[in-house]
Amino acid sequence: MKAKAFDTRLFKRILQYTKPYQWRFNGVIAFAISLSIFAALRPYLLKQTVDGYIQTRDADGLLFYITLMGVVLLCEVFSQFYFVFWANWLGQDIVKDIRTKLFKHILSFRMKYFDLVPVGQLVTRSVSDIESIARIFSQGLFMIISDLMKMVVVLGFMFYMNWKLTWIVIVAMPILVFITRIFQRKMQVAFEDVRNQISNMNTFVQERVTGMKIVQLFNREEIESEKFKNINDKHKKAWIKTILYNSIFFPIADIISSLTLGFIVLYGGLKILNGDTFTTFGDLFSYTMFIGMLFNPLRQIADKFNEMQLGMIAANRVFEIIDTQDQIQDTGTIEAPVFKGNLSFKDVHFSYIPDEEVIKGIDLNVKAGETVAIVGSTGAGKSTIINLLNRFYEINSGEIYIDNQNIENYTLSSLRKQIAVVLQDVFLFADTIFKNITLNNPEITREDVLAAAREIGVHDFIMSLPDNYDFDVKERGVMLSSGQRQLIAFLRAYVSNPSILILDEATSSIDTYSEELIQRATETITQGRTSIVIAHRLATIVTADKIVVMDKGLIVEQGTHQELINRKSGYYKNLYDSQFSVAN
Known part of the structure; x- marks a missing residue:
């Protein structure tokens, strides 16, 4: 106009x-x-x-x-x-x-x-x-x-x-x-x-x-x-x-x-x-x-x-x-409680572009407290599942449930408050480490952050920095390495005390020392809560309660690491063998 x-x-x-x-x-x-x-x-x-x-x-x-x-x-x-x-x-x-x-x-x-x-x-x-x-x-x-x-x-x-x-x-x-x-x-x-x-x-x-x-x-x-x-x-x-x-x-x-x-x-x-x-x-x-x-x-x-x-x-x-109305419809009336963590996807279809489905009718059930890994090639739809669970995008059809309640019935803010996500590309604001962890949430005190940092093993790393928790990481966290940014992201997720934790490629492209810290942090923060781990590096998810294999928007296999590795010519076994043969 x-x-x-x-x-x-x-x-x-x-x-x-x-x-x-x-x-x-x-x-x-x-x-x-x-x-x-x-x-x-x-x-x-x-x-x-x-x-x-x-x-x-x-x-x-x-x-x-x-x-x-x-x-x-x-x-x-x-x-x-x-x-x-x-x-x-x-x-x-x-x-x-x-x-x-x-x-x-x-x-x-x-x-x-x-x-x-x-x-x-x-x-x-x-x-x-x-x-x-x-x-x-x-x-x-x-x-x-x-x-x-x-x-x-x-x-x-x-x-x-x-x-x-x-x-x-x-x-x-x-x-x-x-x-x-x-x-x-x-x-x-x-x-x-x-x-x-x-x-x-x-x-x-x-x-x-x-x-x-x-x-x-x-x-x-x-x-x-x-x-x-x-x-x-x-x-x-x-x-x-x-x-x-x-x-x-x-x-x-x-x-x-x-x-x-x-x-x-x-x-x-x-x-x-x-x-x-x-x-x-x-x-x-x-x-x-x-x-x-x-x-x-x-x-x-x-x-x-x-x-x-x-x-x-x-x-x-x-x-x-x-005047642009391009919001997720926040029509939910239920304030999400502290979730037990039972997740259910029922015949979910989704496309970013009309008529080009990325998710093609998946069914997935996750029990409360389980750690579920999702693997698959690039473009298989792994990260899309995370976006849909947080209602960043509206599904085309199907239903997603948490604790037997359709997620559309929860208010958006209360739903997202119960879900924490650690992404591969961690975004940090031009501010102190402490403020990047709390995101200025007045309910999270410095004592809470210090205690959480000690629990997941990143306190010593932060204390080694100039001004420790008041260290200014600058724009997008350029003063830290990718592994250090990941550790801050883990701590940020942990102090929010979520019911459901999502790790999206959180251990890719980092050094060995940082990977050890992240592995320890992962074990700590996933304990006792429903966790979804998306990973290319299969060695990091062999202990998951269940592994979900995706290809071209479909779930092609499900099971434990041992179950899937024993399937001859299975998708997961081929993926696992090819990855470790390259590694060797």
Whole structure:
């Protein structure tokens, strides 16, 4: 949907966010009115001063009017300060509310949404686009209102003082209005292009910085640099178009303003020289100020209108995300208790892409307290089972039960609270080890973390680090090795005290020392709770209570390690033999 500069529906929706701050909104309008009155009073008082006291050489009257002009100026400054401050304050409060709503909404999206939408695009919407919405109030709407009020009041004073001179201004104004309208239309298209290019650039930079290791490993620096150069060039051209329109419009507006002032001075001056009394020197003095106060706001309205356009375009983009309904349907009414851990998959079908099933009608039962390993080749559907159990994705058909209750009947938050997952690719935030373990959960104390770390055998490793539990791991945990990150992930899962534990390739691609620690941690945290272990390395799951073998979305074998290894030409036996023959 293409954003409109003055989309009434969209604008009304933005104004809805001013309701909690109605008193401040009204205050800004009040200061805008007072500002326009005080601004127009100064030229009027100047006329009175020139005609009434300078020409008559009345020193006392001159001093009084100069003092009065000073008081009016102070009132104008006071009004200007509160007008600008409150307008910006209101804008920031509004974007705070919209940003909070947007981020909360993004957190509710199912994983499929993030599979399809670039991260850089979401960052642009959440940061720069929302800041542009603030400018609707700080640099757009209220500034336009203030300028329009100032123009109305100034015109009123001008007609009151000298209606004949004012008609010269009235004749010139439609020309400037017509040029301004053309300018606005051109700028609307230009700013839409600017926002698109900014979004493209953010997405590109976000992905390349995140994948910098791949870029450098495959010597892609020159290629990616060239791609960025092209994107940057399009971004520059988009901005140059806006600069071109500004460069044409503002000089034309200045010329019209100057010509109008010149005609007034020429016409009024000739009338004074001819002895005509309808014009005075005070009129000419005050009109030199009035022309600037009338034409500059009209010219600036076009500039402020640009800010409105940017804000409206940005608001349209932000509201598109807010209006997106791509959440898992949290219709459950049961608060999940501490699970016993009985799991059951009944004829479950699932596909990421329509008509391309990844899970093709599986049936699986796991008893409470069992450790079940799931093995199979890449793409067999192992990790998908984990995603479905956590309800990251909705199944196409079938049912999943925990403790004889369909998981859709549980509230999402309570369901996920009872399930802990340790992934192969551990994500750590740019924060301390302690906060990465607790994820700022106030219910988990430092004493809980220390005790848990000792139980699973990772306390000594953490204490060997600078600042131990307060060690900052930096973005994505780059200060730690992959094995160390895995240990933090195990501890994070353990302190949450889950009913069901899932280890997804948690022991792959790590060193021997870390594997020994992880093996000990695995034995500790799986004890007494239902555990699902997904692994390529079959040596790590030979002690599992049950091994489930998957291939192409189907369960092809089930049993203990010994049972499966004894099956001649069985899928698991072939997989096991091939893996260990390679290892040897």
